[in-house]
Amino acid sequence: MPRRPQLYVADPRDIREGRVTDIYFTRTKRILEAKGLCDTLVRAEFHAYSLPKGYEWAVLAGLEEALAILEGRNVDVYAMREGTLFKPVEPIMVVEGPYCEFAELETAILGVLRHESSVATKAARLRLAAGDKALLFFGLRSAHPALAPMLDRAAYIGGCDAVSGTISREMLGLEPKGTMPHALIIVFGDPVKAWKAFDEIVEPEVPRIALVDTFYDERYEALLAAKTLGDKLFGVRLDTPSSRRGNMRRIVEEVRWTLNLHGYNNVKIIVSGGLDENDIIELRDVADGFGVGTSIAFPPSIDISMDIVEVKRGDKWVPITKRGKLPGMKQVYRCKPLNDTIVPWGQKPEKNCGDGSEPKPLLEKIMEKGELLTEVPSLDEIRNYVLSQLKELGESYTSPSTKQH
Template sequence: MNSGDLGLPMKEGREALVQEGGGGRRVGVPSTALFTDQYELTMVQAALKAGTAERRSVFEVFTRRLPNGRRYGVVAGTGRVLDAVENFRFEPDVLGFLRERRIVDEETLDWLADYRFGGDIWGYPEGEVYFPGSPIMRVEGSFAQCVLLETVILSILNHDSAIAAAASRMSSAAAGRPLIEMGARRTHELAAVAASRAAYVGGFATTSDLAAGFRYGIPTVGTSAHAFTLLHDRERDAFQAQVNSLGRGTTLLVDTYDVAEAVRSAVEVAGPDLGAVRIDSGDLLLVAHRVRQQLDALGATDTKIVVTSDLDEYAIASLAAAPVDAYGVGTQLVTGSGHPTCSMVYKLVARAESGDPKAPLVPVAKKSTGGKTSIGGRKWAARRLDEYGVAEAEVIGTGPVPGDLADRQLLVELVKGGEVVTREPLDAARERHMSARADLPLSATQLSRGEPVIPTEYVGTPSGN
């Protein structure tokens, strides 16, 4: 049987790709400098004139709350953020655009022409879980250098983390059965590639998107659609053509016409070694049971059943007792299963007292009556475990790290002095997520709505966020 049809990772191919840059092929990436909002450039212009642009600053990415009903979040997109920071360059054509539109003045254009991020970035490693207030990423450097990265960092983390969280819930509901990402046709073509990557971090095994396979080394799968069956004079002819081309281990789509007749023809054509059949419509629970009985009666006891058709985590959970071997998920996955963003923000939390490079940092924070307050100060984070090794609190502080949490700190160094210091294969992020999710209380995997599965506690900072 072709394991790829069921979404089972094909390790030889992945290992070969992962060696190229730690996460698939390091293909050329264009400048990311315009993946930003105009006010970030106009702030730089004003700060340059005021003499505050070079003041040392600390920005943090966090979310004030999880999407309604979600019990944990999943950090995804970190590797893409590192690529974006490396490629944040104001090239001549970009500078020409800014000059033509008179977005900033010549002094600022000269400064942008030499822009290279030279600061430090710390963050939760990709695949880790997070909670309200978690300092998911910390960016340190001059104000001007850091403020320019706000939009590109948020756009990546908000999108990818939302997809990874949905994927994680679906992976948990699937209880070990392989999941195939197949949502490319349901979103923007570039978002589809990022979504496939995030889904892999969240627990999906394969993707139908070849661009994602090429760029990130994710195993790819796919055989045929209803159009291939409709092309032929008889359904049996379509099956025969596919088996002749792809072998008996292929997956045949059996719900174009009559499912029972299609299953019978499929086994007659491919024999009992038929790899799998795919069901894409109808009452999946009922149809899967009937197909399993029919396959067994025809001697195809090892033939697997793949189901697709607008699945989400709830539909997957409802099929737990069905004889289903793999799930293909599209629309609900790439749209975050109802929560397409994580509402992460990028806030200045500390800045130097003066322009002196040795000036001490002072906490700063927005205070308002509209519920958008934040906590100032450069923060650390750690996860406290109970006596059984299960997470019981997300602890965040600005002062010294308590001794009992010293080896449970969550932030890792990603960029030092403008140079990326942490690159890792995508499989490492995927495995980290499985481990982090396993350390949470069992209620984390419940699909019913609820509060964050562990509380956020603040040490050395005002309570609340």
């Protein structure tokens, strides 16, 4: 019989049991078992020693999934709170225990921390770029569908106001947002018929946002939508392809002018389609919201790595690591907004913050012998924590398009 197609998706149980790993970890564990070294106690630190060009900080995301992978293992975990903005070199998490307890889990843990932190960080940068304008994540089509809940979660944590995935209602408690694709209008063959059908069929609590660039000029379709739906029309969405854009700001200004001229001042303008930070900065004073997909779903990578930084010899912890990394377990102390000091574990900074307050330690023990010591925060709690830190940056943060190391 011919081989049938399948979805290539790892089972969560396989991830937790260490079967989703790189082969050299499996071989390493086998060697250590054979030589009687499997129970060697280590402290392994997770950190990003560099960030993408132009990035001064990243957002820690994926911690909940990392803890789900480690739960039940004979390890202690120290970590920053999920959603914490961190800087290069700083430890974001430390795992302590017999090395073979988590050797084969490194691949999976780094995968969730790297990917979710990368997505959340990009979303946070776009949040800053958009200011108080609406920011919606529409990027699920950019990645494998198995990743959809993770992408929506990380994008929301980073500051997106809403996500589009229907499965996120069930898994994350987020009500998906989004109105109509070009396919709806093309099947009808007439935007007016499509807009009327949407208004007739879709629940009244869903905002009426008409897609206005399918067959005709954006200005013409926007005004046509306003005349068709009247007071029901919440907004229009411009998803103009790059081949037809020209000067997108001018197009938005033209649509806004025309709507205002005909008394539709209340109709919002949402822009989508291949947007990144610079695009949003250019349009944020003329548009009311942005739908962003690929630039969040496929962001620059936050290259988190794991390195053993201490090994227990007898009754003493011995600092040790490979070249290029700082040996010894560390703590990070923070003065707001992002004035951090890294010190050896057990020590404190020599000076207080500029306002006289004491620096705050960021790493806390959150798991002991595989058991959680604290409740996992809700999605909104993590998101609000991220937003509060972004707000604290205030005047100390320059436009994300120009800020350099």
